[in-house]
Amino acid sequence: MKGKSYKKLLSLVLTGVIMSGLAVGCSKPADQASGKKEKVKITYPTYRVGSHASAAAEKEIIEAFKKQYGDEIELVVEELPSDQAYVEKMKVLAASKQLPDIVEGKNGIIDLAIKNGQAVDLLSMVNEDAKYKAEIGEEAIKANMRDGKLYSIANARQLIGYFYNKDMFQKAGITPAKTWDEFMSNNEKLKGKGFTPLALMTGENAWTSNLLLASIIGTDGEAGNKFMNTMKPADYNNPSVIKGLTMMQKMLKDYTTKDAIGAMYSNAANNFNQEKAAIIANGPWMTPDFADKEKSKPGLAERVGVALYPENGLVSQYEIGYMVCTTDKAKMDAAMKFLKFKTGAFTQKIMLEKGGALPLTANVEMSDEYKKNNPLIVDLIKLSADAKYKYSNLDNTSNPTVMDVFAKLYPELAFGNITPEKMAEKMTEAAAKSK
Template sequence: MEKSVKRLGILLLGLMLIVMSACSKTSSQSETAKGEIVIKFPHYYVGTDPHAQWFNKVVDKFNTDHKGKIKVVTEEIAGEQNYVDKMKLLLQSGDLPDIGMSPLGLLDLAYKAGKAVDLTPYLDEDGEFKSQFDPKSLEVNTFDGKVYGFPTFRGMMQYYYNKELFEKAGIKQPAQTWDELFSQFDTLKAAGITPVSMDTAETGWLTSLWFNAMIGSHSPEGLEFMNTYFPKDFNKPYIVDSLEKIQTMFKKYTTKDAVGAKYDTAAMHFLNGETAMIANGPWMIGDFSDTKKAKKGLDKQIGVALFPENTLFNSPEKGYFVLSKDKKQADAAVEFLKFLVSPEHQKELLVLKGELPDSPKVEITDDVKQKFPILADFLGQSANAKNEILYYQKTWHNNVQNEVSNIYPALANGQLTPKEAAQKLTEAAQKN
């Protein structure tokens, strides 16, 4: 009996300590907030991500300017795919942050789940704010006539090449056709140079850009396909032909670690001067002169080119979105997003990293072009593009995007034929 009483006493003491701890924690949180509205914002602008320096500076400035009223509390999640996976779990659980980001179709999922906040009223009540956006970008962020995302940049992509390696192999200029490009691959390989950086993990971003450019420049039908949202049938001659080219690139023209590689590994090879070409957007330009990431002097060796057949990715982006359940929280979240996506901060990102702003109000001035001559060349060539296409992360179903990470290794290892790979993509698309 005495032992039972002692056990009961210990149990009650433990419960009291738990309650006191919880009360203390709640009190501490409210004292820290001091009446501030706390906005939770998980993000993947972490570490070496080109946006990290810019993002942290903007958050710090906002919190200083709004001290005592609104405080943005961020959570760092390393890796785009890790971010998407966590946000998917949060969307299912209902334990939502206030602000989300839109990689890999995440805005679409938030809207379909009924969790995204309609941002149209905020645009309607602030005409000046609304006018800062490209109408085409707002259209991409619109579902059933209502806007759910605020974008900051445009998805324009070409490919970069190492002039020094081209010169070493005797190549004078970028290829105009795909046949010429593959001939250059052979020339580079014969000179002991690995032609191109490729990857397969996390939807194979670099590889998929080559794949999409091949489809979009193949024929009028291929161009239409790459500008069609959520296609269901990939059993097309131009897709099979493009998969054959990708299979050949894996087998003959890329690094030994390309199969299974993430973007960072593939990019590292190019930044170290170990590969001659890489497909990517202007946000990579800042990395070329960053000696923590790139070989010293690399920026002086880099050229930029349209994909063969004068092909360019030119895609409006889906933007940041709000998930706050409470109107007061939502208002505060929008207040921060207005600050984050302002033309002023888009210009900062342009100057810092060479990333193309979404807002037509941001002028790309001569000083920016002087700082980033590669960007000036990029923009000049973009004006001459013949085939302008969207890219897979904007137009293909999420499960199709994920399926490419399965078919690329299988193609490289000969486990799938290009026709079988096209069928796999079709089967994934038709599950939606």
């Protein structure tokens, strides 16, 4: 009896141990046991931080997304200090096929993402959501189509003229120029009154300088306008480009700030905001800065006007926008939710009110209060109706290899080390390297 009792006890103990082990081995994580799904983590880098014109809008958008989707999606945001830092890092990541899940395709990043196979065709996912498709509109979709595929979605429409200091113009006895000859004459008159005419820059993507270059080319008759509406041109050796570079050489040499050579966007913007320059080519997102006491001289907003480029020219385009760069199903679904949130009507309204970016469609209306508080944007939209020439900017049309050489070539042009004709040749050589 004793032996049988012992064996029975041992059997019960072993059974308990085995069952206990099975219970441990089959136990579920706390979130699964409670019925909750594990959060999907997606990565999103942004340069819209710090003093960037869209920083306040970007912060509000991200916080709103996390509030709405925080239970299911973990949005990991990487903040990069500038446009240039963003572009440089994304290009490095693209080279190794390591792009984050959501990426802005600016400055040729989209071309690299398509080439390396990371960019996802979004067309079918957009077509499946009629409400969202209406929010972004057919024109914005059409603008970013490539060979029947949609790799990116814009979050804003761009109408870009130039801003000018009305007080400086008045003292110089000038009004916004109707021709490029008059524009150059205005620069000379401003300089004669002791004002620096232009807030230019040659660093980063030479943004403010290249808006002027694109406008000189884009308003140079039918041929120039066609060129500035041509995607990825292979040859820059044409009279319109050379005319533009000849004028840019003069402007960089005689009509801009001392720090323009090598300057970043922040330098050019600061020069205009602090009334160290009379003109800056830039978009409506800059307008909130004029009333910001930390960025601009007091009362600057009342002293700023907006104008079309000479010959009634206007940069008119949709932004390249955002891409999804993951094929993982769960991540792709989460990334699409963020992409729709980032580019939909709700965000377009925030970008309009906080960042001065124009919405994609007329479905996002400006309130009377907004119009009252943002007269420059209202003026720009009114002026756009009079534009004879509309065209894209160089960031949108040129190969990234071309954009990369401006920071080197503009200083050489300004110092007379190369001619406009030679710079056009070097831009053509750079275009060939993208093949």
